[in-house]
Amino acid sequence: MAAVLIWISLLVGLLAGLGGTEVQQTTLHPLVGRVFVHTLDRENFLHLPELVVAVPATVPITYHAHLQGHPDLPRWLRYAQRSPHQPGFLYGTATPADRGRQVIEVTAYNRDRFDTTRQRLVLLIGDPEGPLLPYQAEFLVRSHDVEEVLPSTPAGRFLTALGGLWEPGELQLLNITSALDRGGRVPLPIEGRKEGVYIKVGSASPFSTCLKMVASPDSQARCAQGQPPLLSCYDTLAPHFRVDWCNVSLVDKSVPEPADEVPTPGDGILEHDPFFCPPTEATAREFLTDALVTLLVPLLVALLLTLLLAYVMCCRREGRLKRDLATSE
Ligand SMILES: *[C@@H]1O[C@H](CO)[C@@H](O)[C@H](O)[C@H]1NC(C)=O
Ligand SMILES: *[C@@H]1O[C@H](CO)[C@@H](O)[C@H](O)[C@H]1NC(C)=O
Numbered sequence: 001m002a003a004v005l006i007w008i009s010l011l012v013g014l015l016a017g018l019g020g021t022e023v024q025q026t027t028l029h030p031l032v033g034r035v036f037v038h039t040l041d042r043e044n045f046l047h048l049p050e051l052v053v054a055v056p057a058t059v060p061i062t063y064h065a066h067l068q069g070h071p072d073l074p075r076w077l078r079y080a081q082r083s084p085h086q087p088g089f090l091y092g093t094a095t096p097a098d099r100g101r102q103v104i105e106v107t108a109y110n111r112d113r114f115d116t117t118r119q120r121l122v123l124l125i126g127d128p129e130g131p132l133l134p135y136q137a138e139f140l141v142r143s144h145d146v147e148e149v150l151p152s153t154p155a156g157r158f159l160t161a162l163g164g165l166w167e168p169g170e171l172q173l174l175n176i177t178s179a180l181d182r183g184g185r186v187p188l189p190i191e192g193r194k195e196g197v198y199i200k201v202g203s204a205s206p207f208s209t210c211l212k213m214v215a216s217p218d219s220q221a222r223c224a225q226g227q228p229p230l231l232s233c234y235d236t237l238a239p240h241f242r243v244d245w246c247n248v249s250l251v252d253k254s255v256p257e258p259a260d261e262v263p264t265p266g267d268g269i270l271e272h273d274p275f276f277c278p279p280t281e282a283t284a285r286e287f288l289t290d291a292l293v294t295l296l297v298p299l300l301v302a303l304l305l306t307l308l309l310a311y312v313m314c315c316r317r318e319g320r321l322k323r324d325l326a327t328s329e
Contacts, residue, residue, distance in 0.1 A: 023105075025120045031128040032094050033202075035173040037150045038121065040065075040081075040088035045108040045117045060084030060111035068103035068120070077104070080178070082147050084111055089150045093175045094125045101125075133172055133202030134254035137211060143242035146178035146197045157240065162201060164236030169205030176200070196244075207250055208233070215250045 030036035040063045062084050067074050073090075076098050081088035090104065104121040141149065141158070149155055159171045179196035180186065187193035210233035213219060219229035223246035237243050270276065 023118045023120050025122060027122045027124060030094050030123055030125050032096050032099060032125060033174060034128050035093050035176050035200075036077075036091060036123075037152075037155075037176075038090040039151065040090065040106060040108070042087070042108075045119060058085070059113075062109050062111060063088040063106055064109070065090055065104055065106045068105050073104070074098065074102055078181070080147050080150070082145070086147070089147060090121075091146075091150050091176060099125050099127070130170075131204040132253075133174070133204055134252065135204070135206055136174060136200060136202045136251040136253065137166075137207065138175075138198055138200040138249045138251075140179065140196055140198055140244040140247040141241050142196045142244050143194055143240075144197050145195045146176065146180075148194075149176060149197055149199065158199060158237070159201065161237045161241060165210055165233060166203060166208050167205040169203050171201050171203050174200040174202045206254075207252070211248070211250060214245050214248050220246075 028036075028038060042057070042059075042061050045061070060083075063079070063081060065077075065079050065088075066072055073079060076094050077090055077092040079088060079090055090106075102123045102125065104123060106119045106121060108117045108119070110116070139162075144154070149158060155173055155176075159173065162171060175198070177198045178184070179198060182198060184196055187195060210231070213230050213232050216230070223229050229245045231245055235243070235245075
């Protein structure tokens with residue numbers, strides 16, 4: 001009886017131990033063509049059952065994320081963390097090719113004690129519902145770093161502020177990229193200088209005249225000369241978001257692009273074409289004389305030269321006699 005009790009307690013302990021080391025798993029649902037942001041918070045990692053001692057909030061933490069079975073993240077997903085005291089972000093926009101299930105493994109490192117905690121993110125990437133967003137605009141926000149617009153509060157504020165410039169309609173974030181990933185430079189460490197971030201927004205309602213004007217060729221021409229562009233409306237994004245109005249790009253996908261025609265192989269014979277003029281008929285020509293002249297003239301010249309040389313060498317040699325005469329005994 002006692003032996004059985006010991007066995008049971010051992011077994012329970014073993015199972016509890018196994019449960020404790022199990023990697024925490026979270027399921028997320030990114031949408032194709034819409035921006036996806038996941039915050040890697042210390043709370044998510046440090047309040048796990050296996051961490052007996054609570055980790056103080058000042059401990060620096062870094063993260064490493066990779067696609068399960070691969071050394072790096074999938075192409076559409078990026079990782080950003082400003083400093084070990086701030087949260088990390090996984091962000092990006094899935095493309096139609098990424099549809100399906102992707103498993104991201106995240107390891108958090110406690111930089112003081114070098115503990116690690118692992119978490120598994122199961123991404124079930126699906127298609128978005130709702131209307132298509134054929135009107136897409138991209139803005140370069142110079143006053144922010146990418147991490148500063150990834151949390152939902154500033155992102156929502158950007159959309160609300162942008163609503164004042166666009167026709168009222170549902171605006172959605174499509175893509176967020178750091179300007180550094182698009183050829184931007186790291187700013188000088190001067191107060192208020194930021195890396196800049198590109199924010200792409202989509203809507204079902206057409207662009208406002210104000211936006212169209214900003215992106216018009218006239219405006220671009222002014223920008224090229226270093227002048228401010230034509231902004232015909234009140235900049236509702238200022239002062240919180242400093243948008244580079246010279247770098248707004250509008251994409252209108254409401255007109256479907258003509259599908260590429262599949263080339264069909266023909267029979268290889270040209271149809272009658274009034275503009276096709278075949279080369280004129282070539283008349284027969286005699287090439288014998290040309291060939292003979294080409295061959296015989298050089299031959300004759302060569303023969304003459306040979307004869308001349310032979311004559312000079314054989315009949316006109318005076319070297320030996322001359323030498324003998326000139327040399328004393
Ligand atoms: C998002 O923006 C980045 C950088 O411009 C680009 O490489 C990527 O293809 C975009 N994603 C989508 C789904 O358009
Ligand atoms: C504006 O964006 C384009 C790419 O879209 C880039 O080549 C250009 O350098 C940007 N201009 C400025 C002033 O950042």
